[in-house]
Amino acid sequence: MSAPVAVIDAGGANLGSVRYALERLGATPRIVRDADGLRGAARVILPGVGAAAPAMRLLRDGGFADVLPALDVPLLGICLGMQLLFQRSEEGDVEGLGLLPGVVRRLVPAPGLRVPHMGWNRLRLRRPSPLMAGIDDGAWAYFVHGYAVEPGADCVAEAEHGTALGAVVERGRIAGAQFHPERSGATGARLLRNFLEAA
Amino acid sequence: MLSRRIIPCLDVRDGRVVKGVRFRDHVDAGDIVELATLYAREGADELVFYDITASPAGRTVDVAWVERLGRLLDIPFCVAGGIRSVADARRVLHAGADKVSVNTPALERPALVSELADAFGRQCVVVGIDSLRDDDGHWRVRSHTGDATAMRASGRATLDWIGDVQALGAGEIVLNCMGSDGVRAGYDIAQLRAARAHCEVPLVASGGAGAAEHFSEVFEEADVDGALAASVFHSGEVRIPLLKRGLRARGIEVRDD
Numbered sequence: 001m002s003a004p005v006a007v008i009d010a011g012g013a014n015l016g017s018v019r020y021a022l023e024r025l026g027a028t029p030r031i032v033r034d035a036d037g038l039r040g041a042a043r044v045i046l047p048g049v050g051a052a053a054p055a056m057r058l059l060r061d062g063g064f065a066d067v068l069p070a071l072d073v074p075l076l077g078i079c080l081g082m083q084l085l086f087q088r089s090e091e092g093d094v095e096g097l098g099l100l101p102g103v104v105r106r107l108v109p110a111p112g113l114r115v116p117h118m119g120w121n122r123l124r125l126r127r128p129s130p131l132m133a134g135i136d137d138g139a140w141a142y143f144v145h146g147y148a149v150e151p152g153a154d155c156v157a158e159a160e161h162g163t164a165l166g167a168v169v170e171r172g173r174i175a176g177a178q179f180h181p182e183r184s185g186a187t188g189a190r191l192l193r194n195f196l197e198a199a
Numbered sequence: 200m201l202s203r204r205i206i207p208c209l210d211v212r213d214g215r216v217v218k219g220v221r222f223r224d225h226v227d228a229g230d231i232v233e234l235a236t237l238y239a240r241e242g243a244d245e246l247v248f249y250d251i252t253a254s255p256a257g258r259t260v261d262v263a264w265v266e267r268l269g270r271l272l273d274i275p276f277c278v279a280g281g282i283r284s285v286a287d288a289r290r291v292l293h294a295g296a297d298k299v300s301v302n303t304p305a306l307e308r309p310a311l312v313s314e315l316a317d318a319f320g321r322q323c324v325v326v327g328i329d330s331l332r333d334d335d336g337h338w339r340v341r342s343h344t345g346d347a348t349a350m351r352a353s354g355r356a357t358l359d360w361i362g363d364v365q366a367l368g369a370g371e372i373v374l375n376c377m378g379s380d381g382v383r384a385g386y387d388i389a390q391l392r393a394a395r396a397h398c399e400v401p402l403v404a405s406g407g408a409g410a411a412e413h414f415s416e417v418f419e420e421a422d423v424d425g426a427l428a429a430s431v432f433h434s435g436e437v438r439i440p441l442l443k444r445g446l447r448a449r450g451i452e453v454r455d456d
Contacts, residue, residue: 049320118371
């Protein structure tokens with residue numbers, strides 16, 4: 001738990017709540033604004049609430065876009081931070097970090113189907129994963145987003161909002177949560193703890 | 200499937216929670232942190248804090264208590280009250296709030312809604328609408344409702360304003376039906392149904408909850424995404440675990456773990 005955790009400030013509005021959630025778990029996160037700040041970090045979290053284009057611009061300006069792909073420590077993207085791990089986002093037609101294959105697509109409103117997807121939804125486990133250890137199939141998680149990825153090969157948990165969407169992804173050291181673990185009660189705290197304690 | 204949200208609303212004045220009847224006669228209802236953590240523990244899906252003195256007094260929200268809540272709460276919360284600019288919203292969001300809600304300042308300067316959506320994404324931007332049926336039968340928006348002496352009619356038709364704020368970038372709408380607020384006779388189903396038909400984003404009902412059956416009624420009859428209430432929770436008349444058990448028994452999807 002004492003391994004240094006860096007939290008990237010990519011202009012995301014949930015920076016404060018992610019930091020507090022980590023502190024509740026006993027971690028002492030370091031907020032970093034440029035890639036130099038990642039030196040010595042044993043874990044990196046990329047939170048994000050906002051729009052893809054300005055966030056990617058901040059990641060490029062801060063040198064993160066070059067450094068993150070070469071990093072060898074676990075990386076967790078949250079919400080927009082998870083979306084930026086993929087190759088491209090329809091939101092502003094922005095190129096992402098390209099750490100995971102796939103495209104982030106806009107959720108389309110339909111009768112009875114509101115966009116943004118906002119509120120508590122159930123996680124459906126797709127395959128065992130260290131990040132989801134101790135989290136039951138059907139556990140509730142808090143989502144707030146208007147864009148999403150389809151559940152692909154890297155998807156370990158999905159949620160259903162009109163159609164299935166990727167809720168948690170994991171591929172080697174790269175992981176992402178579309179929902180907000182920092183605001184998802186015990187389920188979210190467990191995911192963050194799993195990430196902090198992973199070998 | 201997305202669940203329906205139960206949202207206790209805490210009206211905040213000078214750092215304390217207050218409750219009112221028809222927007223007047225506020226009395227003290229307790230400490231913010233104490234009530235917020237109680238509701239979170241009992242299964243509230245989200246909390247809304249309205250700094251009811253901020254808009255009429257022309258000042259912005261005090262972030263000290265927002266930060267205290269941000270450190271403690273592990274469920275989402277929204278802060279409203281006197282947020283007039285992107286800078287105001289940033290202070291509140293960075294202090295730990297998940298969403299900001301704008302009401303009077305959006306009426307005074309509608310471009311604020313787009314500025315907030317551009318800066319933080321529309322999912323952070325809630326527009327609160329205080330609405331009252333006029334003698335001619337039309338629902339119209341009221342502003343400066345935190346203080347009975349400062350309240351005024353904006354002249355805007357409520358349903359038009361619901362359309363406008365979505366076009367501007369609102370990610371959620373809280374419709375507070377003032378005619379039913381505080382009288383505990385049930386939500387204003389007719390108005391909420393009309394609003395629902397104009398609303399693609401999540402819609403939260405506010406004003407009128409007095410008993411558990413009012414919640415099932417508003418979800419079933421008006422198809423709202425969330426139901427907000429204050430005094431019925433503060434008084435202990437409706438307890439959230441029991442409320443949710445009842446909703447689930449009626450086939451209404453709620454978070455219940």
